[in-house]
Amino acid sequence: MRILLVGAGGVGSAAVAIAARRSFFETMIVADYDLGRAERAVAGHGDRFVAAKVDASSADAVAALCREHRITHVLNAVDPRFVMPIFDGAFAAGADYLDMAMSLSHPHPSRPYAETGVKLGDDQFAVADRWEAAGRLALCGIGIEPGLSDVFARYAADELFDEIDEIGVRDGANLTVDGYAFAPSFSIWTTIEECLNPPVIWEAGRGWYTTEPFSEPEVFDFPEGIGPVECVNVEHEEVLLIPRWVKAKRVTFKYGLGDEFIEVLKALHKVGLDSTAPVSVRGVEVSPRDVVAASLPDPATLGDRMRGKTCAGTWVTGTGKDGRPREVYLYHVVDNEWSMREYGHQAVVWQTAVNPVVALELLATGAWSGTGVIGPEALPPRPYLDLLTGYGSPWGMQER
Amino acid sequence: MRILLVGAGGVGSAAVAIAARRSFFETMIVADYDLGRAERAVAGHGDRFVAAKVDASSADAVAALCREHRITHVLNAVDPRFVMPIFDGAFAAGADYLDMAMSLSHPHPSRPYAETGVKLGDDQFAVADRWEAAGRLALCGIGIEPGLSDVFARYAADELFDEIDEIGVRDGANLTVDGYAFAPSFSIWTTIEECLNPPVIWEAGRGWYTTEPFSEPEVFDFPEGIGPVECVNVEHEEVLLIPRWVKAKRVTFKYGLGDEFIEVLKALHKVGLDSTAPVSVRGVEVSPRDVVAASLPDPATLGDRMRGKTCAGTWVTGTGKDGRPREVYLYHVVDNEWSMREYGHQAVVWQTAVNPVVALELLATGAWSGTGVIGPEALPPRPYLDLLTGYGSPWGMQER
CATH class of the missing domain: 3.30.360.10 (Dihydrodipicolinate Reductase; domain 2)
Known part of the structure; x- marks a missing residue:
């Protein structure tokens, strides 16, 4: 597995620190608009991590970076204004895609507080057939919440x-x-x-x-x-x-x-x-x-x-x-x-970041697999919960 | 009585409209940093009112304008950051002075929420002796509240x-x-x-x-x-x-x-x-x-x-x-x-503005007189309350 992580902010930097302790992937390219920030995120985590510069608002730039590094999986860790170019760029380059927030909503033009307009994720689900037909996976909303x-x-x-x-x-x-x-x-x-x-x-x-x-x-x-x-x-x-x-x-x-x-x-x-x-x-x-x-x-x-x-x-x-x-x-x-x-x-950023790393590891081992545009609830929960506990971060349940 | 009104904002403009109906003064110079605003304030109120430009942060500019127009009374209607230059400028030109807010406070350096530091008006009261000795009057806080x-x-x-x-x-x-x-x-x-x-x-x-x-x-x-x-x-x-x-x-x-x-x-x-x-x-x-x-x-x-x-x-x-x-x-x-x-x-601006006009009329008729730096409560209240009612704006009293 060759990963492109887009975004070296709080969540992206924590994802690097978490992934650095796991052996399931070959390389992780950590790309940010601010190269210095990407360099600080990878510093001290070994030579599997490589800093790069990218304009996340350009699907072409994302696709080019994927091709350059023969990326198999793109993990989007920037703010949701950039979901669509990263999602489209991954598809164009034949990579699978994961994010932690979906494409943005637009309120209903006349009844915003009663009816939905364009909903969160609508722009991504609109092209689900293309992802399905290409045999590619977009696993959306795999942070802590959603995730x-x-x-x-x-x-x-x-x-x-x-x-x-x-x-x-x-x-x-x-x-x-x-x-x-x-x-x-x-x-x-x-x-x-x-x-x-x-x-x-x-x-x-x-x-x-x-x-x-x-x-x-x-x-x-x-x-x-x-x-x-x-x-x-x-x-x-x-x-x-x-x-x-x-x-x-x-x-x-x-x-x-x-x-x-x-x-x-x-x-x-x-x-x-x-x-x-x-x-x-x-x-x-x-x-x-x-x-x-x-x-x-x-x-x-x-x-x-x-x-x-x-x-x-x-x-x-x-x-x-x-x-x-x-x-x-x-x-x-x-x-x-x-x-x-x-x-x-x-x-807060650590709790968000651990989840896409767990998901990537399940995809690497084959415990999780799929095609199309899906959410985490489309896949079997038990291997996920067990591996999360294996990361030293157990979950709990209260009967009420 | 020859008045310099400094400030043609909401309160100053309302003061012009109120004063225009009274005959106790000879002229009112309406000065603002924005000459156009002063011109709009005086428009339609007759030739006793003259627009002028002034930099209210300069005591020298205020004093020069007073001398140019042989001002007897300066009415300050700008925000309290400019109290001291207008107050000092009036004194330098030998004019009496009225304002609706006093010089600014500064909190106590170590116990701001227990002890006073520099209090509202302290900078004005500090030179009360000079006003008293010169036989000049600074009537402070004569808006609606204070006033x-x-x-x-x-x-x-x-x-x-x-x-x-x-x-x-x-x-x-x-x-x-x-x-x-x-x-x-x-x-x-x-x-x-x-x-x-x-x-x-x-x-x-x-x-x-x-x-x-x-x-x-x-x-x-x-x-x-x-x-x-x-x-x-x-x-x-x-x-x-x-x-x-x-x-x-x-x-x-x-x-x-x-x-x-x-x-x-x-x-x-x-x-x-x-x-x-x-x-x-x-x-x-x-x-x-x-x-x-x-x-x-x-x-x-x-x-x-x-x-x-x-x-x-x-x-x-x-x-x-x-x-x-x-x-x-x-x-x-x-x-x-x-x-x-x-x-x-x-x-809100009308209610503030009517009070200094009433006070100026009492000073013009001699019903109010004084020297030094004083507040409205230093002068007899009955003529003030009667004249306010005469302006068509009666006051009231509730027994509780």
């Missing part, structure tokens, strides 16, 4: 339930950052994008529909000492992926943003500071959302000051194999103290 | 109470702006400045001290249909002025910002968007607070879309002239519909 959360959904359907009422992905953390009153541990640009887009919900008989941002708040009690966190509906790939392969009456995604973060996002939206359209300020043009990002510390640099745990998981209700009502939460927790000590990467 | 609120405090002490427990200035409104989810009716730059500075409180025996921003929230019930609004401590001149001339056990200022506005200000502060220090955004340097202002509509342009009333007033508790406990709220309400119809200026 492991989808594997949990399939595992619940296969091994735990006869009938599922609701599959609700629930994400929460108790991370704090010393020395800052307010310091998100992930990209504020992306968080604004996902939280202010209309959240999507799936229901049997109704299909996909949308709501107002921050709808249906609930307090979810997270395991391993994290405790209760207020969660709200957020647009996320799982809701688009899970119903295609797993039978359930309802699929939702709620993000444990917490009261404080929700208030900040609402306030930014009220003032118009979430906008990406430039405003004129004393003779210069700037995008307010870029100013928000510039006013906050870079999350990738905060690992040393972070404390606490982050949890991703899938809450499932329905009828168990014994015919009785059952409710479980399948989850994965990473303690920042552990990920910093073991890998030098903060918990 | 009429201080006159109310003196009126309560003179005519309503034997002993005062607390004088609490309380400001609230029910203004809405059609077509905007969020549109402050006053400068967001100034609101951030006053709301995020440490609020100041005065107590007999303790003197001035400070608290955390937004401290001591209370719901105050405003008259004339405005109703209950959540108010919090805010740094304001009244707390510095009233105890110098009026005996009370406690003096406070609370601003009826409302829950929503407080949440927005807190969020801006958390993210660092209240900062005036430039940040670097894709190669350009901008002040986040300027970006906030640029993302919101200009409040001076919102009059046609505004609805509702704004209330300023002074709540006083203590022992009445009959020896029994008494509690009153002395107030002034302006309905935006009325101020737009009568003057073409929105309620």
Whole structure:
């Protein structure tokens, strides 16, 4: 297996550190628009890793890099604005493709908070036939969420339930950052994008529909000492992926943003500071959302000051194999103290990055295989969960 | 009386429209950094009004303009960053001076939320002896708040109470702006400045001290249909002025910002968007607070879309002239519909602007006179309140 990793940011750099301890692949080309960043990501991890420069907005550039290095698998670790050129570039070069976020949505033109418009991943599913016909695999949404959360959904359907009422992905953390009153541990640009887009919900008989941002708040009690966190509906790939392969009456995604973060996002939206359209300020043009990002510390640099745990998981209700009502939460927790000590990467990016490395190893060994454009829930969950535990990062299950 | 009005913004323009109906002065020079704005402010109000250009940051420029036009009184209607050059320029030219906000504060270097540092107006009071010796008058804080609120405090002490427990200035409104989810009716730059500075409180025996921003929230019930609004401590001149001339056990200022506005200000502060220090955004340097202002509509342009009333007033508790406990709220309400119809200026700026015009008329007739650096509560309240009613804008009193 010869891998092209596109993007040497927080998640890409953590993926390098994780892959460096595994022997399943021959080489990994680590490409970034900023060559220096790619070089820093590969430094000290041995000569299987090679830094390169790439413009991820160009499918041709991605394809050329694939051909140059005889790439078999492309792993996309840049922000979702670049999904389509990387996806198309991999296909053009005859490589398989993995990503952790799917092509972007566009709201319904007249009823954005009731009906879907262009959905997350629609642009990728639109060409699924071509991937299928070419015998190529695009394994989409294989980070932590989407990713492991989808594997949990399939595992619940296969091994735990006869009938599922609701599959609700629930994400929460108790991370704090010393020395800052307010310091998100992930990209504020992306968080604004996902939280202010209309959240999507799936229901049997109704299909996909949308709501107002921050709808249906609930307090979810997270395991391993994290405790209760207020969660709200957020647009996320799982809701688009899970119903295609797993039978359930309802699929939702709620993000444990917490009261404080929700208030900040609402306030930014009220003032118009979430906008990406430039405003004129004393003779210069700037995008307010870029100013928000510039006013906050870079999350990738905060690992040393972070404390606490982050949890991703899938809450499932329905009828168990014994015919009785059952409710479980399948989850994965990473303690920042552990990920910093073991890998030098903060918990949120490490937890995302471990999943595509596990998936690549399953594809290398043949435990996973397929063609077309698919999500993680299209493949057998058990080998995945076992190998994740083999990476030293076990998952858990609570009966509720 | 020959007046120099410095600043042809919202308040300055409204002051021109109000003064145009009065005969007590000979001429009013309306000066702004933007000559076109000054010309628009005087247009249609007759030849007593003359537009001029001035750099309000230069005491020499202010003094030169005073000498050129043989100015007897300077009215400062620009933002408080320019108090000192205008104040000094008026003195240098031998003119009397009026303003609606005092010289800026600087927080205590080590205990900002417990002790005062440089207080509002300190820079002006520091030279009070020179004004006194020269026989010149600086009448400071003669807008609506500070201004009429201080006159109310003196009126309560003179005519309503034997002993005062607390004088609490309380400001609230029910203004809405059609077509905007969020549109402050006053400068967001100034609101951030006053709301995020440490609020100041005065107590007999303790003197001035400070608290955390937004401290001591209370719901105050405003008259004339405005109703209950959540108010919090805010740094304001009244707390510095009233105890110098009026005996009370406690003096406070609370601003009826409302829950929503407080949440927005807190969020801006958390993210660092209240900062005036430039940040670097894709190669350009901008002040986040300027970006906030640029993302919101200009409040001076919102009059046609505004609805509702704004209330300023002074709540006083203590022992009445009959020896029994008494509690009153002395107030002034302006309905935006009325101020737009009568003057073409929105309620908040009109309500501020009427007060210095009333004060100038009292100085012109000799009903008010004085020397040194003083606040409105240093002068007899009754002629002021009567003349305000004569301007068609009566005040009210509630027994509580």
